Amino acid sequence: MGNKARQYKKSTIRKLDTLSCNQCANPDCDRKLIARDGDTIVSKICHIEAVSPNGPRFNPNMTDDERRDYDNLILLCDECHSIIDNKKNEGKYTVDLLKKWKRDHENKCRQQQLSKKSTLLNQAINAIASIELEDNLDNYSLETFNIDKKIEYNSIKEYRYIIEDCSKYYGKLNPLYSELEKQGSFRKEKLLRIIQNLYLKAKGEFVNGERNELEMIQNNADKIFKSVEEKLWQLIDENQSNTDDIYIALPIIMVDAFMRCKILEEPR
Secondary structure, eight states: OOTGGGOOOHHHHHHHHHTTTTBOSOTTOOOBSBOTTSSOBOEEEEESSOSSTTSTTOOTTOOHHHHTSGGGEEEEEHHHHHHHTOGGGTTTSOHHHHHHHHHHHHHHHHHHHHHHOTTHHHHHHHHHHTOOOOOOOOSOOOOOOOHHHHHHHHTOOTTHHHHHHHHTTHHHHHHHHHHHHHTTOOHHHHHHHHHHHHHHHHHHHHHTTOSOHHHHHHHTHHHHHHHHHHHHHHHHHHHOSSOTTHHHHHHHHHHHHHHTTSSSOOOO
16 A cells, blocks of 8 residues: 555646645745745645555545545655654544645746736637547537526535635636627637536446436446546647646636536536
């Protein structure tokens, strides 16, 4: 046990680095993750729920794939990593606290990067719209739905925080779509159709012919949402270069697609 849990995917490390903004995720720490020479890496990948039974916050029900997954990792400076992984501090640095640190830090980083790089959302839109997928969708709609009702209806848990955090950027995204439509661009429609296609494929993998389709979706809502996001990123990465910054904007576009019921089910 443990070896595989430390074998991180390259995409996982890239996402951790991009969403760290070169800052330790501990809100009480101001240390950078790259040393003053601008080259030496001083960050540490910390497991929120430990790799081994002797580690802090160990969860025996997790697989090694889940332990090495992005959702279970947080990027810290060397000192914070040592403090947090000290078994004596296990009661102070809980799973819930570390997940909150990570959520808050990523949200702060997203705000900073979107302020600095006003074209990030446009880059993400163009990157997704450039993907070529077979499209067999009928009765296509661009209507939006109440986000809280959708979260409850689909029984989303882990992704609830990301959806709520990113939904506030809806006001930035909609004017971009409107401007594209004025220019005669079909990027918005194509983008949403691509995401819906990915959702239908992911849904098929989890439902797999089960008679109670909605119950299966509700039981696996977070896994389905995650599957769509990972597949979308993989397609972007295959078709684009210099894509790291798109990690910042991708969740915002995903949440917009969620609100338009291109991911998960419409409340009835």
